[in-house]
Amino acid sequence: MKFLNNKKGMAIIIVLGAITILTALLVEFTFNTEINKLMTLKATQRSQARLNAESALQLAILRISIYAEALNLLGKNEQIKAAVKMEELAEIYSFPFIYPIPIPKKDLDLPARELISNFEKNMLLEGEMGLSTRSISHLININHLRISKNDPNSSLEVKGTTENKNSFDKKIIELIESKLKAEEESNEDFDLLYGSDTAELHMERIKYYISDENSYDSNYKTSVAVEYKDSLPKYAPLTSLSELYLIPELPNAIIKLLSSSLTTFGAKNVDLNTITEEQLFWIFPELDKEETKKYFSKKNSKTRPLHFSNIKEFTQLLASSTNALDESSITKRIEEFKEANVSFDVNPLLFEVVSTGKYNDTTINLKAIIEIPQEIIPPKISPLDQATQDCPEGFELNPTSQGPQEACRESPKKDKAGNLIPPEINYKSPRVLQVTID
Numbered sequence: 001m002k003f004l005n006n007k008k009g010m011a012i013i014i015v016l017g018a019i020t021i022l023t024a025l026l027v028e029f030t031f032n033t034e035i036n037k038l039m040t041l042k043a044t045q046r047s048q049a050r051l052n053a054e055s056a057l058q059l060a061i062l063r064i065s066i067y068a069e070a071l072n073l074l075g076k077n078e079q080i081k082a083a084v085k086m087e088e089l090a091e092i093y094s095f096p097f098i099y100p101i102p103i104p105k106k107d108l109d110l111p112a113r114e115l116i117s118n119f120e121k122n123m124l125l126e127g128e129m130g131l132s133t134r135s136i137s138h139l140i141n142i143n144h145l146r147i148s149k150n151d152p153n154s155s156l157e158v159k160g161t162t163e164n165k166n167s168f169d170k171k172i173i174e175l176i177e178s179k180l181k182a183e184e185e186s187n188e189d190f191d192l193l194y195g196s197d198t199a200e201l202h203m204e205r206i207k208y209y210i211s212d213e214n215s216y217d218s219n220y221k222t223s224v225a226v227e228y229k230d231s232l233p234k235y236a237p238l239t240s241l242s243e244l245y246l247i248p249e250l251p252n253a254i255i256k257l258l259s260s261s262l263t264t265f266g267a268k269n270v271d272l273n274t275i276t277e278e279q280l281f282w283i284f285p286e287l288d289k290e291e292t293k294k295y296f297s298k299k300n301s302k303t304r305p306l307h308f309s310n311i312k313e314f315t316q317l318l319a320s321s322t323n324a325l326d327e328s329s330i331t332k333r334i335e336e337f338k339e340a341n342v343s344f345d346v347n348p349l350l351f352e353v354v355s356t357g358k359y360n361d362t363t364i365n366l367k368a369i370i371e372i373p374q375e376i377i378p379p380k381i382s383p384l385d386q387a388t389q390d391c392p393e394g395f396e397l398n399p400t401s402q403g404p405q406e407a408c409r410e411s412p413k414k415d416k417a418g419n420l421i422p423p424e425i426n427y428k429s430p431r432v433l434q435v436t437i438d
Contacts, residue, residue: 052357
């Protein structure tokens, strides 16, 4: 009994137990502290990396703004326009930028090394950033297939007629057909897998998906509508080409073929300086592969690459590269596309910007779509001359006059050869259409 009632040594057991519990709590507390510290550090690094990426994006917007102002200046001053090469002008936005500057200082002279050192010393940026910008003005905005009674830019109401709508629809069908034909030539099984559906049906599926509800009316309406068993059309413009995968019965293989030629942004303009081989076939199906190869070998010559400053330079080069087309037939085809509201230009207005920010081991990539809006400067308006009751010199009667103060408008200008000079265009400040983060 004395042995059972002996309480000697209990204190040390209690102390050891308390130490064990406190040690476990300390380990847990230390572990949580370290985890929170790492999470805070990672969040700080990610925030700094994102700030660096956003800084690069702001730099891209600034450079595109300078490019737009340069276009306005060239449009107003023919002497400067003649002295400046358009390919050099494009470097304002297209030249890539990386910080820190990846230049081996040992290969530079002393003034250049000091210049770079002072730049890096005064730079407030922490970490790294990169920037690349490319024109995507050669891509066609698929949203222009959309029918909307409330949208003046939809294919139903462009210029107030359905002829333009049908013309654009036809050009999209021709684009799909050219893609299918090219794929069938390289893939024998492609026609067996996807040849049962026509290019027109694929176009109608897209058109039905993005058009306003109850606005779509076509011979395909019944057959396309029945494909929506467990879902509904979007009834709105696409914000990304990936949304095409939501269209029932539109094969993924067809979407992949079209993705390289389509976009969901911008006007219906095609940049002739960045046009692709596929698009050239689409516009001029008379061309064969050898003629197309000849055209691009001249256009992208390693010794002297060409950058068109006007559409005439494009027609001259293409006419010299093929026997199937002359300058008049090329001009006629361009006019046909204009009737479908697909215009051609040599100045890119739609850009894809990829900006990268890095801080320690954290990297953030931003991809943005930026557009330069443009407006045609309307002709000057003037009232009739009070003495002669005629329009002043350089003016003609205004058919859209709303009153005596608008009786006359400025006459169209002509060059020395008697050709009409296109109206002056004002390029506005760029606007960001979309930003995605990676």
